[in-house]
Amino acid sequence: xxxxxxxxxxxxxxxxxxxxxxxxxxxxxxxxxxxxxxxxxxxxxxxxxxxxxxxxxxxxxxxxxxxxxxxxxxxxxxxxxxxxxxxxxxxxxxxxxxxxxxxxxxxxxxxxxxxxxxxxxxxxxxxxxxxxxxxxxxxxxxxxxxxxxxxxxxxxxxxxxxx
Numbered sequence: 001x002x003x004x005x006x007x008x009x010x011x012x013x014x015x016x017x018x019x020x021x022x023x024x025x026x027x028x029x030x031x032x033x034x035x036x037x038x039x040x041x042x043x044x045x046x047x048x049x050x051x052x053x054x055x056x057x058x059x060x061x062x063x064x065x066x067x068x069x070x071x072x073x074x075x076x077x078x079x080x081x082x083x084x085x086x087x088x089x090x091x092x093x094x095x096x097x098x099x100x101x102x103x104x105x106x107x108x109x110x111x112x113x114x115x116x117x118x119x120x121x122x123x124x125x126x127x128x129x130x131x132x133x134x135x136x137x138x139x140x141x142x143x144x145x146x147x148x149x150x151x152x153x154x155x156x157x158x159x160x161x162x163x
Contacts, residue, residue, distance in 0.1 A: 023132035025059040026147060028117045035148040036113035036132065043140035046103045050135040051145075053097035053113060057126040065129055071097030071121060075114040081107055 028034055038051050053074070056065025073096070077089035080102050089112065097120075101109050121127050132145050 023145065025056055025065050025129040025131040027129050028121070029128050030151060031117060031149050033150040034115040034130070036115060036145060037148065038111040038143065038145045040101060040109040040137065040143035041141060042105055042107045042109055044105055045138050045140035046105055047138065048100050048103045049137055050098055050100045051111060052133045054131045054133065055121050055127040056129045056131070059129055065131060074120045077112040077114065078110065080104060080109045
């Protein structure tokens with residue numbers, strides 16, 4: 001059993017998302033770095049789809065954030081065309097925390113947002129929660145997102161528990 005502080009995975013958005021608020025806000029307090037992983041299965045739908053990160057001062061565990069606003073430019077890694085055949089990712093950036101996937105059909109697409117809260121979020125003004133929105137994926141596609149959270153580098157060791 002893992003100590004609760006070492007729970008490194010957090011679900012942001014369930015698979016099968018639509019054009020309404022998709023993600024639950026998660027807190028990045030005491031998180032050194034977060035990787036937001038987005039997967040889309042693009043079917044027979046030649047439509048570009050946008051994924052947008054939002055930050056808030058509160059609202060962890062809900063779909064509504066307090067004082068919600070967009071992030072600035074963040075680093076991303078993506079593969080839109082050959083993910084099923086190759087795990088090679090291309091580095092890039094996403095302005096205002098948004099990335100638009102191309103309209104290529106019948107593709108497995110992956111995107112990783114690389115978030116360092118002190119660098120990418122307005123932590124000085126209390127923005128420490130993050131969520132995700134998808135544009136409408138439509139009936140021919142599916143997608144979802146999860147976060148990999150890394151605790152601070154020099155965090156104290158977790159207390160060992162026994163049953």
